Structures are given as C-alpha cells and as structure tokens.
Amino acid sequence: MVPELEIVIPVYNEGPNITGVLAALARSVGTSFRVLICYDDDDDDTLEALKARGTEGLDVRLVKNRGRGVLGAVVTGFQDSVAPAVMVLPADDNYNAPRVDGMMAKLREGYDIIVASRFVRGGCMRGCPLVKAALVRLSSLALRHVARLPTHDPTNGFRLFSRRVVDRIPVESSVGFAYSIELLVKCHRLHWQIGEVPAEWYQRRRGESRFRVLGWAPQYLRWLRYAFATTFLRRGPATVTLRDPVAR
Numbered sequence: 001m002v003p004e005l006e007i008v009i010p011v012y013n014e015g016p017n018i019t020g021v022l023a024a025l026a027r028s029v030g031t032s033f034r035v036l037i038c039y040d041d042d043d044d045d046t047l048e049a050l051k052a053r054g055t056e057g058l059d060v061r062l063v064k065n066r067g068r069g070v071l072g073a074v075v076t077g078f079q080d081s082v083a084p085a086v087m088v089l090p091a092d093d094n095y096n097a098p099r100v101d102g103m104m105a106k107l108r109e110g111y112d113i114i115v116a117s118r119f120v121r122g123g124c125m126r127g128c129p130l131v132k133a134a135l136v137r138l139s140s141l142a143l144r145h146v147a148r149l150p151t152h153d154p155t156n157g158f159r160l161f162s163r164r165v166v167d168r169i170p171v172e173s174s175v176g177f178a179y180s181i182e183l184l185v186k187c188h189r190l191h192w193q194i195g196e197v198p199a200e201w202y203q204r205r206r207g208e209s210r211f212r213v214l215g216w217a218p219q220y221l222r223w224l225r226y227a228f229a230t231t232f233l234r235r236g237p238a239t240v241t242l243r244d245p246v247a248r
Contacts, residue, residue: 005033006082036063102197
C-alpha cells in the first residue's frame with residue numbers, strides 16, 4: 001500500500017541522531033508515511049545504529065545514494081519515492097515531527113510546496129553560527145520584501161513537496177541544499193501555490209554539519225537572481241522547463 005507521505009532523510013554518519021529522529025516521527029505523525037534513509041557508503045554508521053537499535057516499528061527503506069553528498073541523496077530519494085507528498089527532513093531534526101501533520105493539511109488544501117519557516121510566529125533559529133545566520137536572514141528578507149517570494153524562510157532545507165513538483169520540475173542544482181530554493185523559485189514563477197508553517201531550528205549537538213556556506217554560495221546566488229528576474233524582468237505567461245509527467 002502506498003503511504004500518503006514519504007520522508008527522505010539524507011544521512012552521513014548520523015548514527016548518534018537517527019533513532020531519535022525516527023522515535024519522534026513514530027510518536028508525533030498521524031499521517032501514513034514511509035521513511036527513505038538515503039546514504040552514501042555501506043560503512044556509514046547510520047546503518048549500524050539502525051541495525052542495533054531498530055526503526056521504532058516504522059516502514060523504513062534504506063536507499064543507497066546513486067549520486068554523492070546531500071544533493072545526490074535527496075535526488076535519489078525523490079526518484080525512488082511514489083507517495084503523493086515527499087518531505088525532506090534533516091537527519092538531526094528530532095523536534096519538528098509535530099509539524100508534519102500540519103504541513104500535510106496544507107498540501108491537501110492545494111499547496112505544492114510547504115515551507116517550514118523559522119522566521120514566523122511559533123518558529124525559531126537558535127545557536128546558528130554568526131556568518132550563516134546573517135546570510136540566511138539577509139537573503140530571506142531580500143527574497144520576501146524585494147523579490148516578493150511568498151515565504152519568510154526560503155533557504156530552510158526542511159520542506160514538503162507535492163508529487164507534481166517532484167515529478168515535473170527537474171533539479172538543475174549541483175551542490176548541497178540549493179535544490180530546495182531552486183524548486184521554490186521555480187514554483188513561484190509557475191504560480192504554483194506555496195504555503196508556510198512555523199518550524200524550529202537548533203544548532204546540531206552531535207555529528208558534523210554538512211552545510212558549506214562558501215562552497216554553496218554560487219548556487220544560492222543563481223536562484224536568488226532567478227527569483228528577482230521572475231518579479232522584475234519577466235513579461236507574459238510564466239514558463240519553466242518541465243519534465244513530462246512520470247507514469248506511476
């Protein structure tokens with residue numbers, strides 16, 4: 001039976017974190033869901049932790065990354081997913097599981113992307129390194145108030161996508177979490193609906209963050225320019241190169 005939601009979790013040595021994330025999902029999510037844990041290498045300690053401590057009785061699939069790194073893991077998860085909705089959840093996020101059902105409610109209302117926002121009432125960002133925090137907040141303000149992107153938090157990687165987004169909008173990004181803002185700005189150009197719910201974010205306490213501010217900056221800047229071009233330069237019908245619908 002196909003679940004209503006598939007949760008893609010890209011991992012890289014997340015053994016200390018993964019069982020806590022699965023436990024939080026088991027406690028808090030009422031929507032029918034399956035978890036796709038996407039990993040790079042067979043010696044990843046996430047796999048050992050799951051073998052030793054179990055999966056909290058959840059429907060969990062282990063999916064080997066057919067690319068490399070975070071982006072490859074996410075794209076592999078998208079390709080292997082079949083549910084009407086696909087969520088990307090960070091592997092150390094054991095506190096936002098109670099938000100999942102509310103995000104799914106938004107999707108059922110007709111939204112194609114639901115942004116988990118740290119910068120609305122009920123959301124927060126705690127412990128973020130100064131440079132990263134400044135870049136995130138400045139880009140968020142510029143995109144909302146100048147480019148008029150309908151979200152307060154366009155860079156958060158925790159996000160829910162409709163099947164239409166996953167199947168029909170090709171990912172052109174080549175690094176990190178840039179795909180997330182890419183899909184957001186392309187949906188905006190297409191006039192597909194973008195929703196928002198509050199979410200929390202805390203600096204990770206265990207494991208190493210794979211976020212690379214300088215290495216990923218050129219990709220982020222590309223999609224920031226795309227968002228500004230949508231607002232100020234485009235004329236006529238909104239167009240984005242789409243894939244043919246995927247038969248499932």
